[in-house]
Amino acid sequence: MKLFSIKKLISPTGSIQGKIFVAFSLVTLLGIAAVTSIVYLYMRENVKNNAFTSVTDSIRQADESLNLRLEEINRLNTVVATNNTVLSTLQSDTEEPSYEWFQEQKRIEEFLSAVIAYKPYISRVAVIGLSGKVFHVGSPWLDKSIIKTPMMQYFLEHGSGRAYFHQTGSSSIVTGRELRYNMKTIGIVMFDLNDDFIKKIYDVKPTPDSMLYVVDEKNEFIYEPKTSAMDKDTILKLNQELAGSSGSVERVIHGKSYLAVSRTSDYTGWSTLALIPMKSLLNETVRIRNVLAEVAIIVFVIIVIGTLQVSSRITKNIRMLRSMMMRVMEGNLTLPAAEIHSRDEIGQLYQAFKRMVEELRRSLEGIVRTEREKREAELAVLQAQIRPHFLYNTLNTVKYLAKLNGVPNIVEVSESLIELMRGVLGNSNEYLSLEDELQYVRSYVTIEKYKYVEPIHLHIDVEQEELLQCRVLKLMLQPIVENAIIHGISSSEQSGLVHIRIERQHHELRIEVRDNGKGMSKEQIEALFEARGGQNNTRFSGMGVRNVHERIVRLHGEPYGVSVHSEPDLYTKVLIRFPLLEE
Template sequence: MNFFSIKKLISPSVSIQGKIFVAFTLVTLLGIVAVTSIVYLYMRETVKHNAFTSVTDSIRQADESLNLRLEEISRLNTVVVTNSTVLATLQSHTEEPSYEWFQEQKRIEEFLSAVIAYKPYISRISVIGMNGKVFFVGSPWLDKRIIQAPMMQYFLQNGSGHAYFHQPGSSSIVTGREIRYNRETIGMVMFDLNDDFIKKIYDVKPTPDSMLYVADEKNEFIYEPRASLVDKETVLKLNQELAGSSASVERVIKGKSYLAVSRKSDYTGWSTLALIPMKSLLTETVRIRNLLAEVSIIVFVLIVIGTLQVSSRITKNIRMLRSMMMRVMDGNLTPPATIIHSKDEIGQLYLAFKRMVEEVNRLLEGIRTTEREKREAELAVLQAQIRPHFLYNTLNTVKYLAKLNGVPNIVEVSESLIELMRGVLGNSNEYLSLQDELQYVSSYVTIEKYKYVEPIQLNIEIEREELLRCRVLKLMLQPIVENAIIHGIASSEHGGVVQIRIYKQLHELRIEVKDYGKGMSEEQIEALFAGSNSQSGSRFSGMGVRNVHERIVRVYGEPYGVSVYSEPGTFTNVLIRFPLLPEKEE
């Protein structure tokens, strides 16, 4: 079934039953394919993981078996290099042939034979003196030419502890260790391991056609299978890529997929690489995949038949519900007379549609009521606009009467109150410039200073004039100054000074309000932010220090807001932190 035939089936001309059938069929098909694929992929990954674990364990056991043998040879090396007979023979000046030389050879060969007795994996043990003496037990034959051989030179450079030499082109391994006397190398002891020794240890095959390779630190094969389907260069390249990292990867080599498992021995430094054909590894998985496909096809056919039956029964109630909706679309909002009694989703949809029609009727009635109340509220707002203008005119009358009667303090208080109320009642914006906010504060201080006998002085210090054009929240400075006057200066017997400092720091607009009154304790500061003084201490605006802090944090977030520092009996300093908002930017 191609895309165009599916599109034709679900076109508007097709019945609801056809659409449900197509939808259910597609969903079922996708579900079955998805589940089958997930199961197969999970089984495939599980088989790969189990194979990796099994091969890794087998290689680890082979490495441990080899390590035990090499540790045993290391102990035998120690026995030889510390033997007094060996040391004395290598330091003697006897020459071949002589009776003394034959006696030395007999004693050393008897000792070497005893050392490797019952060690079938050792094919030869030899002692080579730097003075040209060569003694060995086992095969193959050994003579003085060994002293100049590359193997001897390798051991002289690396044989202070234990070293391993691999003959290129063979699987034989030779271990060697220096014989030293008075910090001078006088000879070398070497153990040759049987060729079959390595083969028996690394004969690990998880599948009959799997291959295992062992390479030394020079990337030369120590062990490789007799019949290798992969060329040597490819194996060495793959071994260098994995670098004995105890990992598994899947590689395609000559058109065949292999699972490559690598491990590096900590004792010898050799890398072991196992190549397992994925075809052999996943034979059982492929059989199970085919079985899953057959079962999925049977289940799909049964679900298609069941979908036809279910879609046929659902169609009747859906058509009834559609006719109800068409009637509502034509404007008939009376509750439907037809009742659907089914308890399935269609029955629930019918009940929801019925409640929706009832809710629409209720909302329409609510809209009519709301519109009526809105018109009444608009009239009330129009009437309320007269009150501020009446109050302004009354205050202006008081100011002019005070001026006519020569009362300048009443004139000053009236002008300040008019300016302050214009800012509060006449400006509906939430933001205003810092210059306007300072003007409101100056008006407020002018009013407040006539309440006290001693004068109140307001000092404003601005770092730069352009900061006056920054946008701030309205009425955020007046409650702070009010708190400084009421709680700091009002109780002083000699008046006081309120100092406002405005400056820029770290892309922030910072305002400090400082008074030199009686100060505040930690408990009073906590109570200030807790709101216990907000109503009584802010009678003009109804907002205290806590309200200002919460407004700033709510609009700009942390770390902006208000913080209070005070020394009782000395001063109180309130710091307000704002983001630096230029003019016209809010």
């Protein structure tokens, strides 16, 4: 079951928890792999550097140890070359065998024994005269045949200072110097270094299978391991590549990788080449690498488990919010009792969602209530359909009775009321022509003038006849005229005059309604626009100046609307600005 959930998490279409899990796991895996690789490479390079430093120091110490012995032998050469006994013996005429010869041999051998006493690294010292006299102490044995050997010729050619000779097939090193008397070479003094001493000095092995070679200037091996995996040509070729340098390189020889360390002695000019197999050198690092890999895997597994738990806790609130949204999507607007109390973005999202659900619930309740009220209103409308017809018929009956009885005033009022109600109740359009709107105003004024003692005169001035066909809002002028009669003319003691002027300015229709009433103060004008639900004392439409202004602004925006200007006891002027809407 756990494996299934992990597979589900890492699927491309998985949840946010799965994406967090996969992303964090990948980042962790890359981080662990990078750190492990860097640590391993650093350790590998460090091991190589340490091996190079160790081998270089060991070779340097071996060269210095050999150089110290060679310098000491050089001083001993000088002692022998300046000894009078040696020089006089080599120039004497004694022949072998004779008593004098034995005496000379005894004296020289005693001298030579004293010279190499306590010098275990010297295996032999010899004095060889060109006259054929040969004296030596140590092994191997020497006789007169040494005079004709290449070694003797080498020392005679190079023995003015210090010279070193290596016998082919042997590990011994022979150092020699000329013996001169009166600017004439009379012989050679030679010192042989012990083979075991050479092997001990150059027995430098960082690893058991390491190999070390010492090559002289004639490309002859001064020292080489007993068992060498390399042929001499390969060693000499590699030594020539690294000749004169003191460093390390990595070379692949016969399919195996080696760390080659080279050093050239300043004293002898010999090259020391050490070959260390990389496999053996890095054997410990491989083991450490495996340990690092195991630790990295364990750490990764622990982090993966921890990531799974952490991602589950992080996305717990998201899953809870998702389930709430699914409930709302199914039509259940009741949120569960469990709430999200976190203060992070999820908590803020939950609070916004909660408020949205509450608003949605209230909106749905309002819609249900509105629909119920709408159905009730429709029923009421159906029930009241008969009322306007009944009212028209009743008013027509009153009009005919007034004609029969000779009462023209009642006839006029009845006709005006019938006309006005037919326009208001029978026409459901929001817009109508300006001519029809003015007819409603005339019918309204006709009805109103019988209420007052003084007559009310209505004067309409139209700049152009075609303006009468422009469309205006239904009942846009009647509330303005009603306001002029009620607030201006009704309380005046003189006859009332309502003057309506209609003109066109650019693409705008301007209607000015002016009366000669008592006027209004600034406070009264402000009260006109602040009143809600229309003027309380309007007697026909129930709509006031503010309603007309708001209807115009709402439908056509600024700067259209109604503005009022009045001078107390003089006049009141109302200006209506309306867009020019042609029929």
